[in-house]
Amino acid sequence: MDSKIEAFAKGHEAFKTVKFHQNKERFKNLVEQGQNPKALFIGCSDSRVMPAMITGSRPGDLFIVRNIGNFVAPFKPDADYHATASAIEYAVSVLEISDIIVCGHSNCGAIAALYKEIEPTQENVHTIKWLELGEAAKRIALLSHKDKPQKDLLTYTEKISVIHQLDNLLTYPAVKRRVDSGKLFLHGWYYDLESGIIEYYDDEAFEFRTLCQSQEEQL
Numbered sequence: 001m002d003s004k005i006e007a008f009a010k011g012h013e014a015f016k017t018v019k020f021h022q023n024k025e026r027f028k029n030l031v032e033q034g035q036n037p038k039a040l041f042i043g044c045s046d047s048r049v050m051p052a053m054i055t056g057s058r059p060g061d062l063f064i065v066r067n068i069g070n071f072v073a074p075f076k077p078d079a080d081y082h083a084t085a086s087a088i089e090y091a092v093s094v095l096e097i098s099d100i101i102v103c104g105h106s107n108c109g110a111i112a113a114l115y116k117e118i119e120p121t122q123e124n125v126h127t128i129k130w131l132e133l134g135e136a137a138k139r140i141a142l143l144s145h146k147d148k149p150q151k152d153l154l155t156y157t158e159k160i161s162v163i164h165q166l167d168n169l170l171t172y173p174a175v176k177r178r179v180d181s182g183k184l185f186l187h188g189w190y191y192d193l194e195s196g197i198i199e200y201y202d203d204e205a206f207e208f209r210t211l212c213q214s215q216e217e218q219l
Helices: 003-022 024-033 051-055 083-094 109-113 125-145 150-169 173-180 213-218
Strands: 039-044 062-067 099-105 185-191 198-202 207-210
Touching: 003 024, 039 051, 039 083, 051 062, 062 083, 083 099, 083 173, 099 150, 109 125, 109 150, 125 150, 150 185, 150 198, 173 185
Parallel strands: 039 062, 039 099, 099 185
Antiparallel strands: 185 198, 198 207
16 A cells, blocks of 8 residues: 555544544434534635634534635536535535635645746646636736735735635625525635634725734734
């Protein structure tokens, strides 16, 4: 067995003998009663971002969608394959979740790729198309941060992109209807890999603020 896969197998054994055993009753209830997650979490596929870990969530708490750049494609009513859209529809219309979190993060490869010249090939055709969902954020960032250091430009783009994805969520009929009726709430988060701090977008102050009060006091 490949050494990396062997490490996963050992990790699974540890999970089965310790963590699963400790939470056996909870897993049993989740099977018998079905899932009732607290929120839909739309995050990046980046291996350094672990939704359950950074939120302290337990099994059954989060309905998770991960993709390149934590992007949300605008609603498009056709019969094509739309993985993220399907998950949004299921979470909102079937599970009737009350909150959707779009979580961006620092050092995002998808955002960095927006500023690079990538030659289209048959091997990256879907990636090139998907990255178009970050172009609106890039345009806004270049208007106000083009003379800033590259790191600042990327960070600003990462955060603006989160806000843009929230706007795209509102193009989904079920999302818009439930938001308007006060049954669904949208949240924009930004996770800093280096500090471990999560910021949330305050749509009244038009700025990102630290999510945890104790973190705010430490800054």
